Amino acid sequence: MSEPGSLLRSLSGRSTARNYHSHVINEIGAGVISGRYPIGTTLPNDAELMEEFEVSRTVLREALKTLEAKGLLEARPKVGTKVAKKSRWSLYDPQVLAWHLEAPVDAEFLSGLHEVRRSLEPQAAAEVARRRTADQIRLMLYWIHQMETSLGSLQNFALADFELHRIIADSAHNPFVRALYGVIELAHALAYKALMAAPDPCLLDALLEKHRLLVNRIEYGDEAGARAAMLETIEHDRKVAQRSG
Template identity: 70%
Template sequence: MSEPGSLLRSLSGRVAARNFHSHVINEIGIGVISGRFPIGTTLPNDAALIDEFGVSRTVLREALKTLEAKGLLEARPKVGTKVAKKSRWNLFDPQVLAWHLSAPPDEEFLRGLAETRQALEPLAAGHAAERRTADNLRLMHYWIRQMEMSLDQPLNFCLADFELHRIVADASHNPFMRALYGVIELSHAFAYQRAVAEPRDGELQPFVHLHRDLVHAIERGKAADAQAAMLGLIDFEAEFAAAG
């Protein structure tokens, strides 16, 4: 499983897979999401995939099992391994989400990503205002400072931004909110990929002000204000991404 933040770190250049197993998973996973392996089609046979990736049959079979567990593939006796319908894909799996960054734009997917955040992250922020601990607040202020110190380093800035959102989700003390980590990280990757590649002076400063407003609302215990601040942040991030 990918570590939180690894997708954002890859914005500075594609990160090499750690071993043959993860390499095969990544390449076939991206192939499915991007349409190289179209939905409903059967993957090339084992011999062809072994030749393409230069791995053993054992490594290949384990990689295919992992992708089947993520809902992207389904093995059928006497037929082979087929690409599953989108309705079977586990879109809360961080890797499955991350592979969408390498795929052609999918308007339905992007709309769903935004709607999921708009529905759940403000709720998490409201709960954080009611349930946050002193340690949660300390970490929120720490990541605000990291954002302020990284205004001329977009990659570090977006990592700090993401970490702050993770702390807010944790401060809601709802364990199911952790399932949002992948959704939040991918949204940040879409928003910041241009800024990391082509930095512009002063463009990140508004993010600091908006995040500070969010943290202050949580610190004061104002649930409604925290929800509104989070929703405003999500909307601004979407506008920033669209402006390119």
């Protein structure tokens, strides 16, 4: 899952890996995040993994190298490939973040996820309010309209919600905010996954109003109002996501 929005689209059904290489990466990566391969343990040897995934040694080794680059694994001479400590995981990697969607809810991880958003997104909203352009406002209003017309489709509503946040992140012209795409999308996916388990149309109406207010404050150049409105949307996502805990 590397394209923005692909994680939210996957909520309607598990995505199929594009090839054997992707399949091995996804299965082992998700297995590490979920704890199926516990931290500090050594993975089965190459022969066992080749048999399990029905792949060649070349495909397996390339997949393991990719997971090493993401900080999930570490190869040790004469020991094998071990699952790395959490402190080494590349948590801003969209794929690593995506694997957390199916893992058991970790309260510390969830808290950190929303804390990162609270630290940067509200300031981004304020910055956009300060120097917004007509084109940026048109795009934001477009996604508000998409949310309005998608109240009967949770997945489409979620995608429109995420795209609105992505437009704001882009409009802030801050590369560190743009680096949050994966964080923002996972936060939305966790919230909407909880809503899929227990649908509540009233919550969507409330969320739409929060986003209308956010865009309104940006459009009128209200930096403090935009900051506060963004905080409200993040807090809403946090509370809804906690339902799955």
